[in-house]
Every structure is written in C-alpha cells, then in structure tokens.
Amino acid sequence: MGKITFLPSGKSIKARPGQTLVSAAAAARVVIPQRCGGHASCLMCRVVLEKGELSAPSALERRKMPENDLLEGIRLGCQAKATDKDCTVRIPESRWKSVVQAALERQRNGED
Numbered sequence: 001m002g003k004i005t006f007l008p009s010g011k012s013i014k015a016r017p018g019q020t021l022v023s024a025a026a027a028a029r030v031v032i033p034q035r036c037g038g039h040a041s042c043l044m045c046r047v048v049l050e051k052g053e054l055s056a057p058s059a060l061e062r063r064k065m066p067e068n069d070l071l072e073g074i075r076l077g078c079q080a081k082a083t084d085k086d087c088t089v090r091i092p093e094s095r096w097k098s099v100v101q102a103a104l105e106r107q108r109n110g111e112d
C-alpha cells in the first residue's frame with residue numbers, strides 16, 4: 001500500500017494499488033471536483049502529480065488528456081490509480097475561488 005498525500009490540505013491516506021485517486025481522496029475526506037461520475041468526460045477531476053508514482057495513463061485517459069498535460073504530470077483523478085509507491089498530488093484550486101480571493105484581497109488593501 002502506498003501513501004497518497006493530497007495538497008493543499010496535506011491530508012494523506014494509505015491506498016490499495018489500483019484504487020483511483022477520487023476514491024482514495026473520498027476516503028481521506030478530501031474533495032476532488034467531479035461531475036461525470038468517473039467516466040472521464042467532465043475533466044473536472046484533474047490533479048497534478050507532484051511527487052512519486054501513479055499508474056500509467058490508461059488508453060481512455062490518453063484519449064481525453066492532451067499529451068503535454070500528461071507529460072507535466074496532470075492526471076484525471078477518476079482514472080489515475082494508486083500503486084504500491086507513495087505519491088503526492090495537488091488538487092488545483094477552482095478558478096472561481098481564486099477570483100473571489102483576489103477580489104477580497106483587493107478590497108482588504110483598499111484598492112476597490
């Protein structure tokens with residue numbers, strides 16, 4: 001069993017080899033956004049492999065994800081699976097959340 005650490009929360013969990021990141025995240029009480037129920041169609045579950053190892057991309061994942069994204073370690077959480085090695089994955093912040101945070105920051109600084 002490899003340990004998966006989810007950033008930015010830092011929560012981690014031991015995952016079975018073959019367990020998807022979405023499933024491991026749910027067990028660790030970490031939310032990976034998704035809308036298609038793990039059918040590799042919404043692409044909302046993208047995560048970034050920062051360290052360690054995940055399963056090789058499946059044919060479906062290769063079909064859905066641009067080659068460059070895969071080379072940069074961007075994976076679909078519903079398709080990428082744990083191995084027996086540890087890994088660290090980052091769940092990107094939602095764009096909307098960053099926009100709201102930037103607006104609040106400007107307001108705090110008296111710019112608005």
Ligand code: FES
Binds near residue numbers: 033040041044078
């Ligand atoms: S959950 Fe929709 S693509 Fe992964």
